[in-house]
Amino acid sequence: MTFPALFAFALLSSAYAFGPANVRVLEIVNKNLNLDGFSRSTVVAGGTFPGTPITANKGERILVNVEDKLTDNTMLRSTSIHWHGIFQDGTSWADGPAFVTQCPIAANNSFLYDFTPSGQTLAYISGFAQAGTYWYHSHLSTQYIDGLRGPLIIYDPEDPHKLLYDVDNTDTIITLADWFHTPALNAPFPLFFTTNLINGKGRFTGGPASPLAVVTVTHGLRYRFRLISMSAEPNFIFSIDGHSMTVIEADGVSTQPVVVDSIQIFAGQRYSFVLKATQKISNYWIRSLPNFGNTSFTGGVNSAILRYLHAPICDPETNATASTKPLLETNLHPLVPVPVPGLPHAGGADVLINLNISLDLSAPRYFLTGASFTPPTSPALLQILSGAQLAQDLLPTGSYYALPPNKVIEVSIPGSADVAAPHPFHLHGHNFHVIRSAGSSTYNYVNPVIRDVVNTGTASANDNVTFRFVTDNAGPWFLHCHIDIHLDIGLAVVFAEDIPTTSKEVVPSAWKNLCPTYDALTPDQL
Template identity: 45%
Template sequence: MRSLSFFSTLISTTLLVTQVLADAKEYTLNVGNAYIAPDGFYRSASVANGQFPGPLLSATKGDSMKVTVNNQLSDSRMRRSTSIHWHGIFQTHNSYNDGPAFVTQCPIAPGNSYTYDINIGDQAGTYWYHSHLSSQYVDGVRGPLVIYDPDDPHKALYDVDDESTIITLADWYHRFAPDLQAEYLSPNNTLSREQLPDCGTINGIGRYKNGPTVDRAVINVEAGKRYRFRIINASAIGLFRFSLEGHSFTVIEADGVNMVPYPANYLEISPGQRYSIVVTASQAVANYWIRAPLLNGSGNNANLDPTNVFAVMRYAGAPVAEPTTATGFASGTKLQEVAIVPLENPGAPGLPVNGGADKVFNLAFTLQGGNVAANTGVMWKVNGRAYQPPSVPTLLKVLSGASTNDDFDASENSFVIASGDVVEINISGVNNPHPFHLHGHTFDVVRQNGVANYVNPPRRDVVTTGPGTTTIRFKADNPAPWILHCHIEWHLEGGLAVVFVEDPDGQRNDPIQPSLAWENLCPIYNALAPELQ
């Protein structure tokens, strides 16, 4: 790996210029263990700053952001190293701070710290952060991240947009993630049964069958005001159907991308996805149900009531109580993911035909159930091969000279693409919904549910695939290795991922290179006893 001394002045200058032009937001996340009870069941969890979800991290478009992660994890029943991914942030010229363990960094060892210098650039919108080491975020390391835009093209549509209007949907488990993961991937799981949560939560509060009656989360509103609700699905598997009793809304953002306003009565949101909706508090002063039932909640967890996921929208002056009306269910106009239209610069790169790109990748996914006789566990395979994280991070291999597909382990599922390539990816072989997330980019969804659109297709960073083939496109303009993976956590751990190694020479020749602190992550982690990793 090249010496970094040459670049220290350039990095310092870049940071100085950034801070002159914008505010420098600095945060600290103490990632440790705490006993919490989001649904009334107390368990040890891995959380940021002692809470679930973690604290809001926010900035204004154009700001710089530094987040120091102090690893204080000590509970041996869960992973004790960590890494944090900033979901939806492109990290241009900054891939080493993207966060996925063994793709762009080694994990942060217990008792150690690392400061993520996050390149926000011109992005604004609704994002989130979560652990990206194995299945650790299932145990609680996840929280909201919002970049506000003073010049938001939709700002005339709403009056209130602050921390009080963020709605984080998440599933919650009573058991520890390593145990759940081992059970799911076991050879004994011959039917590939999913690991379902014990409850769904809204802003960190939920209920499970026969559990205590935990007070619902409350969103406070005032009659006559218009609110921008930022909805984040921070789940490991949960697919939610979101609606508001007695209130329709207008969807204006999907995954950090401004949309042509879309009036609707309800929407479905997959793990990793985010939406902004505008709601007018136009009804009588009262309490109203916020409904978010889990759609994939039938299965093998007796604690889970997938229909019992509610919060309360409380008008000023209403009683401090739950609504007196029946909980009801979503009806009316549904947001159709395939019909989302980006507000700015619509249109997919490449030619407006199937295959009209520089590189076309056909990714066929298959599921292999556990096999006791063969002693093989559950695996999700991409073109016949399950992704396995390498022992040396992919980015470190690139910086050390890796330039072709053959320079990476076969199990890394890595594909090299050139600078400027228009990349088309055909995802097939999945029948049930799978949310696929691409790091480092948004993409245009040019085919979904049998509908092709090259003129103004949906643009986002998580797409819900299946049934049939889903096709996405992006332009290779951000040199780095970027992982594309299913955001159902158990499927990722089973191998449902590939890595696009974008412009290796561009990555090596970038004047902004990893810091000494980043370089030290691997030797510190590699020296740990296995139980501390």
């Protein structure tokens, strides 16, 4: 597929050269943290929750040496880090999902992730540097539930929206996360979170009045806030009393500005919005309402504080109001028009994949079109490098789809009828055009949102979420529900894209050593 020459030239002229980078060290440790009035042992990056922010500029090479210093046997001691939203163009070995692109990093060992965020930021044109709001998290079983989650921000010095805001730094990152008082390995199914944390602080029902996160603004300035859902379970409806929000980015792709008063955000999704600090100098509630659990704000649960500089140090007295301008996914459109790949009608793609979600509660196991993903003993990438050339050669059987190169892929996921729906699905290695969104029966072949996590809706709403992408990035790419416990019980498949090219991928020697080291561990060392 080609673009008009003028459009292609304009894109090429704005591309960034890839620059040098320093090696960053990310220590993965156990630490007792009290985030909500209850102290528990955790698995965290850099000793904090959320983990140490990783920032870079557009086009910058990123090297992160992950040092596993975990010692607590009540939780997993090995680890693996996924750089959520980064395409890993040519570096699928650095993508991070355990038993898909690597073996886990064993305790008392380290592994260097080395990648340059480039690829399909502008859809299926390769070779462009990524910029936007991303995050990193453990991708080993349910480990990120225990705390291994952190922001990854790639700044664009030539951001096309830069005239809309005055402030954009690590102080304007807002993370939403569910929190559990029981380590994930010991938690029963189904798993229910205890606390909703905003920037790592929160209160739980029946708990103490723990300190809440405070976001400070100066009157008259405009702020770019980067909202990241690090959730393992719920989705949230986010709002700030007395303030509207202008959404300018979804999942690393700049969008046409949309003014809203609330944002529903699912696990793994990210949005940037501009807030104008022009209200009376005071305190205002920041609200993050989960879709289940305690769905109130009584006593400051599900809340944080927006505090104007020079406002009194106290809880806000503002009241919640009904949303009249909620963010609708169908109202999001890329700032730079990017043609939808394929033909503008249903089924107008080279490969059509329909994935039906089902749940066997007695097991419990999730299935996608009859297959439940179980991590193999040998990662998919290693299987391919070792000679596997067909989907049926890859284990576990039934969980792989071999995709040919440079083809348009259309994936449809009908809304699920199970009690835990809706399911947010994330595709590694790509973003995609969402041509049909949850809650809509309309197909948009002109200017749909481009993102990497999509809400797949429900059966009761007759949803049939559909998205397209082009196979321009060889590798074994995970497609999975981002509700972590659902992934852990099988709600995933692997797209083995361009297997012949993947089989020639050059991997570092340290990557080759991961499996022998991990395989030699005793059960209590895992």
